[in-house]
Amino acid sequence: MSSKPMIRNNICLNSHPQGCAEAVKQQIAYARKALDRGSDPGIPRLTLVIGCSTGYGLASRIAAGFGYGAATVGVSLEKAPTATKSGTPGYYNNQTFDAEAVKAGLAVRTLNGDAYADELKAETIRALRETAAAAGLPPQVDLIIYSLASPVRTDPVDGVLYRSVIKPIGRAYEGRTVDMMSGKISIARAEPATDEEIAHTIKVMGGEDWERWIRALIEAKVLSPSARTVAYTYIGPELSWPIYKNGTIGRAKEDLERVAKAINQALSQAALPSARAFVSVNKALVTRSSAVIPIIPLYVSCLFKVMKAQGLHESCIAQIARLYRERLYTEAALKDPDQVPVDPQGRIRIDDWEMQEGVQQETRRLMEAVTEENILKIADVAGFRHDFLETHGFEVAGVDYEADAASLSPSS
Secondary structure (H helix, E strand, O other): OOOOOOEEOOEEOOOOHHHHHHHHHHHHHHHHHHOOOOOOOOOOOEEEEEOOOOHHHHHHHHHHHHHHOOEEEEEEOOOOOOOOOOOOHHHHHHHHHHHHHHHOOOOEEEEEOOOOOHHHHHHHHHHHHHHHHHOOOOOOEEEEEEOOOOOEEEOOOOOOEEEOOOOOOOOOEEEEEEOOOOOOEEEEEEOOOOHHHHHHHHHHHOOHHHHHHHHHHHHOOOEEEEEEEEEEEOOOOHHHOOOOOOOHHHHHHHHHHHHHHHHHHHHHHOOOOOOEEEEEEOOOOOOOOHHHOOOHHHHHHHHHHHHHHOOOOOOHHHHHHHHHHHHHOOHHHHHOHHHOOOOOOOOEEOOOOOOOHHHHHHHHHHHHHOOOOOHHHHOOHHHHHHHHHHOOOOOOOOOOOOOOHHHOOOOO
8 A cells, every 4th residue: 555645636545544543643632632521411421423434523523532531433434445455534533533432441332334224223223322331321322413424325215326416506617726736726617406416415415314313313212301413514605605505515505404403393392302403514624525626625725824824723623622612512501402502593603713704805815816826825725735635644743654554553
């Protein structure tokens, strides 16, 4: 296996085991310092993270486990390494999380499989009961994070494989984007989605599966009376709306808000009046998929430049720690779930620093001024590239990349 990243069209085709492991350990260290609330009643004791292996899902699990001392069950679908190919980043992330949790004395279980399948939901419920017993806890999960990101979904009801697309709706889209490796600016174009593509994207990325998970947990009677479930979304600035908020992805994310209301109704009907479902609008961050969404690499590069200069930039784990500390589990919210701060639409806004008018105004100014000649100076392309590579285990401080990646393991 190569110890260097293999990049093609802003997609990384490999990962580095030790780099992934070290990045997870750094997030663990941050969570331990940022969330020192281990004795407070009401904080999560048994957490389920659906989509636990990378990005916000991984950070959510780390924050619950190592910040609050929660027992955790994680669900994701990752590929193990072969003789010729590295495993997916999430494979190594999960390995490291499990190993570090065991060292810390935390009850942990990670399931690898299709989270959309009813069979895995049933297996997860069994795992929750077993993990709770191992931790000496009642079999009641009190935090459920839904952070699933997949391009396809097989619906367990009709057996059809649905595929999502990233396209505008109603009219074609054209906008500038940047190659993070070279700094080259190009024009990205996308044709409008068909009605079928819109419907398929909602089936994959909308809230239907989130609702099926919560209903399965209700039926199994494994929800705490004060359980909270959160799904993540993104809105972003108006300049990105044609391809994002007003496109197929945005239509799917709107479905999350519909489902949150349906879940809250189901929780009330199940005699769980203190349980709540929330949609959290999070900050723009670099993920494995964001690098290929038109305009997003350019916007995020300019945004990072501004937010870092103003001392407002947050990593993934810092964003989730603030979500827990200043939204879900404040002193007031612990006493009354209706005291969780939300916007008029009922959404948690942890993107508040990104969407400050001063931040957005300066970001727009940079985007208008950027050219291929000045982009490396006025935009944080290097920061975008670093964060992208880090999600695959590359450019992680403290890792010897001259070593043979095949000889490395997360525990080494």
